[in-house]
Amino acid sequence: MSPGAEATSDVVIVGGGAAGLSLANRLLGTGAATVTVVEPPDGPRRPAERTWCYWDDGDGDGDFEDAVAARWPLLRVHGPDGAALTVDPAPARYRMVRSAAFERLVHARLAHAPGGRLLRATAGTVRDVPGGAEVRCTEPGGRTLTLRARRVFDSRPLPALPPARTQLLQHFRGWFVRTGTDRFDPGVADLMDFRVPQPPHGLAFGYVLPLAPDRALVEYTEFSRAPLTTAAYEAALGHYAREVLGLGAFTVESAEQGVIPMTDARFPRRTGEAVFRIGTAGGATRPATGYTFAAVQRHSRAVAAALRDGDGRVPPPHGRRALFMDAVLLRALDTGRIDGPAFFTDLFRRTPAHRLLRFLDGATSFREEWGIGLRTPVGPMLRTALEVPFLPRRTHPVPRTGESPR
Structure with missing residues (x-):
């Protein structure tokens, strides 16, 4: 195809x-x-391998079962008192997907689908x-190439976050470790372990997903x-692995941040x-x-159902009620x-686990x-709920972000 030539499909997905x-x-x-999916070519623009976790009912999403690296039937939370x-x-199960396996799976489907195409290129401007x-x-x-489509879906990170009333960051560093002796229970995922020193503002916790x-x-x-800083994460991880978990001798095989x-x-x-x-x-x-x-x-x-039915609207990923509760x-x-x-x-202690997971998914x-609200600190939450609608939205510093590992 000559420079500047056009390629067409119903949908172009950027990222x-x-x-x-x-x-x-x-x-x-x-x-x-x-x-047509447009991905950056191999090089510094391609992100490192990531971990994505989620929970679902029954046998999970059969579409991606081949990319699931691990699953856990039980969840555990350690309170700040150590309990x-x-x-x-x-019937929900917590599952881990590694990005490399997920990409291989979907890339293979794109290659074999009559209407699918994967293009390794750097996407520039997108316009109507x-x-x-x-x-x-x-x-x-x-070589330059122009792709035309009835619709374009762009997943690239925003250059700046929209104004917000409140903005916190969930930031983390993780080690894939191998221990000298058996130290983990592969049937239990530790979602939140609060037995770590707490920062002056916000909160901190450990997170353990056993693979073996x-x-x-x-x-x-x-x-x-x-x-x-990376050094501060390393120090916190070292304390958590050695002093809190008591892992003994271990090897760090890889890291993600x-x-x-x-x-x-x-x-x-x-x-x-x-x-x-x-x-x-x-x-x-x-x-939240x-x-x-x-x-x-x-x-x-x-989105797929809307396009199949000829609906030009794209539904929101979360409902208004869920977003308001998160803002509070x-x-x-x-x-x-x-x-x-x-x-x-207390949320995990006082709420049936499956209902709580549905709540966190916005499905309640x-x-x-x-x-569930009555099981939280009612006074502070009610005061905050009455305050939030009147707070001004303002810009916040833009963090360097990656895709969520959750």
């Missing part, structure tokens, strides 16, 4: 991370559209044109206003008549938890009106949410 590839998989699976609470969220939208791309050899009796992902995570904005900003889902944002850039990250992967799957299903929680944490470790520990009814 081949969790959001872009999930949507491509849904569109091809439902026959809703022909799809452990283990819960069974049946008569009858749809176009994406200007530069291929590795320097002698292997696990061990993370140190903070919810606060600013990330740490990231920053996820926890914000009540309003993310624009549409930037043109035929240009839409998806993934974290489109507001898929749950503000940082979880993204499960929301991306629900949103991809909804973020504000209560940021102001220190609630004690974060005690709040989350108003009645269920009212019951």
Whole structure:
């Protein structure tokens, strides 16, 4: 194809991370559209391998079962007093997907689907044109290419976050460790371990996902206003692994690090008549938890159904009620009106596990949410709920972000 030539499809997806590839998989699976996915070529623009975790009911999403690296039937929370609470969220199970396996799976489907195409190129401008939208791309050899489609879905990170009333960061570093002896229970995932020193502002916890009796992902995570240095994360991880978990001798096989904005900003889902944002850039990250992967799957299903039915609207990834509750929680944490470790520990202690996971996924009814709310510190939460609608939105520093590992 000559420089500047056009290639067409029903949909162009910019970015081949969790959001872009999930949507491509849904569109091809439902026959809703022909799809071109634009991914950066190999090099510094391609992100390092990431971990995505989520929970779902029953046997999970069969579409991605081959990419699931591990699953856990039980969840555990360690309170700040050291007490452990283990819960069974049946029929839900917590699952881990590694990005490399997920990409291989969806890339293979793109290669074999009649309407699928994967293009390794650097995407530039995206704009509306008569009858749809176009994406200007530069291929590795320097050749330019214009892609045209009826709709473009852009998952690239935003250059700046929208104004917000409250913005915290979920920032973390994790080690994939191998221990000298069996130290882990592969049937239990530690979602929040508050037996770590707490920062002056926000909260901190450990996170352990066993992969085998002698292997696990061990993370140190903070919810606060600013990330740490790599040296500070390493020190915190070393303390957690050696002093809290008592792992003994171990080897760090690899590491991952990231920053996820926890914000009540309003993310624009549409930037043109035929240009839409998806993934974290489109507001898929749950503000109060940082979880993204499960929301991306629900949103991809909804978008594919809308296109199949000829509906030009793109539904939001989260409902208004869920977003308001998240805004209240973020504000209560940021102001220190609630004690974060005690709040989350009590949520797991006082709420049936499966209902709580549905709540965190935004899948509960108003009645269920009212019951969960009564199990939280009612006074501080009510005061914050009355305050939030009147708070001004302002810009905040832009963190260096990666896709959510949750």
